[in-house]
Amino acid sequence: xxxxxxxxxxxxxxxxxxxxxxxxxxxxxxxxxxxxxxxxxxxxxxxxxxxxxxxxxxxxxxxxxxxxxxxxxxxxxxxxxxxxxxxxxxxxxxxxxxxxxxxxxxxxxxxxxxxxxxxxxxxxxxxxxxxxxxxxxxxxxxxxxxxxxxxxxxxxxxxxxxxxxxxxxxxxxxxxxxxxxxxxxxxxxxxxxx
Ligand SMILES: C[S@@+](CC[C@H](N)C(=O)[O-])C[C@H]1O[C@@H](n2cnc3c(N)ncnc32)[C@H](O)[C@@H]1O
Numbered sequence: 558x559x560x561x562x563x564x565x566x567x568x569x570x571x572x573x574x575x576x577x578x579x580x581x582x583x584x585x586x587x588x589x590x591x592x593x594x595x596x597x598x599x600x601x602x603x604x605x606x607x608x609x610x611x612x613x614x615x616x617x618x619x620x621x622x623x624x625x626x627x628x629x630x631x632x633x634x635x636x637x638x639x640x641x642x643x644x645x646x647x648x649x650x651x652x653x654x655x656x657x658x659x660x661x662x663x664x665x666x667x668x669x670x671x672x673x674x675x676x677x678x679x680x681x682x683x684x685x686x687x688x689x690x691x692x693x694x695x696x697x698x699x700x701x702x703x704x705x706x707x708x709x710x711x712x713x714x715x716x717x718x719x720x721x722x723x724x725x726x727x728x729x730x731x732x733x734x735x736x737x738x739x740x741x742x743x744x745x746x747x748x749x750x751x
Pocket of ligand 1: 631
């Protein structure tokens with residue numbers, strides 16, 4: 558089964574937990590990571606890696622010694638990712654949930670990372686999971702580090718990300734089906750009420 562068919566099957570079965578009909582295109586993946594300073598990125602955490610289109614672009618762009626950790630909850634996607642990146646020594650595919658980010662990093666001897674890239678369906682998350690996610694991002698992202706988030710709803714969630722970050726920019730990418738883009742954020746806010 559190809560990535561597209563697997564993705565579509567998962568979307569039909571799990572709906573908003575997947576939140577997209579197809580894996581991100583290469584153009585969207587490139588737009589998503591366009592805010593990353595690759596020369597100074599030594600550790601990068603990707604959240605909701607799916608079948609790995611953004612991971613592939615990260616692996617191309619990153620320094621060879623950059624430690625790339627790609628987190629995904631779905632076991633079938635994880636299995637596919639493990640095969641796909643088996644020969645890329647600086648990519649580690651991790652099965653886990655974003656609720657457990659600090660523990661996942663601690664198990665790897667890390668407290669923080671230089672950059673976080675997310676393909677998570679954050680707007681579909683229940684409020685407690687949204688809060689837990691941004692709390693964890695605040696804990697694990699190094700000061701000044703970028704947080705990049707894909708979206709298939711251009712501009713719609715600017716207010717959501719501005720609730721959690723001091724700096725938020727939207728980058729439109731029309732060469733995706735549907736037209737999409739990425740939020741480029743930094744400066745997680747110290748504390749956010751519901
Ligand atoms: C919209 S898809 C994006 C997949 C891929 N990054 C891409 O761009 O094609 C969202 C992914 O987030 C994963 N996901 C959803 N909730 C998660 C959670 N709580 N922890 C880890 N991954 C999660 C889903 O399994 C799915 O693979």
